[in-house]
Amino acid sequence: MADERHEDHSLSTKEFKFVCEYVHSTTGILLNESKREMVYRRFSRIIRERKLDSFSDYCHLLQTKSEEEENYFINAITTNLTSFFREKHHFDYLQEHEIPKIIARENKAQAQKKSIRIWSSASSTGEEPYSIAITLLEAMQSQLPQWDVKILATDIDSNVLAKGAAGIYDNSRIEDLPKEIQQQYFIQGTGANSKNVKVSKQIRDLITFKQLNLLHEWPMKGLFDVIFCRNVIIYFDKPTQQELFARYYEYIKPGGLLILGHSENLGAYQKYFSNGGRTVFRKPALCNQVVEG
Template sequence: MADERHEDHSLSSKEFKFVCEYVHTKTGILLNESKREMVYRRFSRIIRERKLNSFSDYCHLLQTKPDEEENYFINAITTNLTSFFREKHHFDYLQAHEIPKILSQQKKSREQKKSIRIWSSACSTGEEPYSIAVTLLESMEAQLQEWDVKILATDIDSNVLAKAAEGIYDQSRIDDLPKEIQQRYFIKGTGSNSKNIKVSKKLRDLITFKQLNLLHDWPMTGLFDVIFCRNVIIYFDKPTQQELFARYYEYIKPGGLLILGHSENLGAYQKYFSNGGRTIFRKPEVCDQVAAG
């Protein structure tokens, strides 16, 4: 591949195109020219870690040893930006409206087993599912023994999932949370870990972390009361977005919620949902058959 070097490393148009096509093929994530600087920074780190001389060398490595390099490359290149209670209005809505609604409906139900299922489908380093767990406990901890409550947290990146499952963060990550929330759900480290915090066991017990590529098969068998799909849809092209919305629709209980990120929308799939708030969408209680895609 052409070098076009003017510094130690420069990313040629051919190499950038290769990376974009590789990422899109493997993950469905759409990278364009606006992401070139981000790709350059992360690609530079990759070739330093692999002790290679050029971007071209690594492109060749991906082509010749895909089984060895694919997972490492996808982990390094995909975006993972998150925080506790990011877009707080979503969690406020859960606590004020959705969780009381679920509790009320199931109290009236004749079914013996009362359950809540929530899916964080692009959970990154775990702040989102832990925020969901805090919201659930704040809303229903006194009733928790009567309920089967589970949060599924998935991501394509095995590295961030490992961090999420560990549940250890820098103290600064929770500085903006109310002191009572910090004290109730986070344990401050001591000694050499004095600048770290760990999420409490009662939060971790609610969550199952699993690696999942959204473009591959979804092994879940049950339906969800709420699905979080925030700030990931924007990385897919429009046809892929519509395919994913169709799949999410099938995995949401009638009357359940799909929650997107602040800059995302359902596009043509909006007609199958009603608005529940800012980027909060409700599946009808009685659902018509909808076409995939």
């Protein structure tokens, strides 16, 4: 059978190089030899789903029908590892320090409509933006109705965005959360859905899910109080990282935050930010400098 045949095929150096170059040119993500086994597994699944006999057949398909096939391929090959309140210290910092700081700023400004804008720029299946929304509700409590709160959740993968927008998760995804959080913000399924929970409407209403390739144009017009860019920068090469840090900087309000993953750092761009905590970086409140891209 064809499915069994191509399971035994090796991924040639030429084919692996093609995949790496294609992914880099379309997404900016840098794959190296350490990702070869991951590429092989996902490439094998793609071939099964597309009912092809070899890796080279699919490489040819990408070359000849690139525009039609690109979205499917990127969805299949990119990594989406996430969980609710992953790297919890970031959400603790948001609740204990940053949200009170924003509230005090807006109250002092006596704005007609007080607002908070947060961007989850690699939102995957939605656990990160939902964790942000829960953190906001926990921190603001009864004040929330007086505020205009919006969370933007973006990702390159349309499949994971659809899952995030649906807000339905296996029970196991929330079993480590405090019981009060589970009961207040998740609805237990019944019958055929008894093994699933759904994020409550009050949480979902705060979030807009949109597909976005970080290397393409960013259509957002306003600035953000906080940008989460966690565990995605590591997949880009150094020049692309520098370009992205410069763009993120321009989209952060003066005094706002950029939050990276635990294994990421700003490198040379550290000079444009101050440290706010573990991989939490603050843009100066008064910004006269121009960031070099």
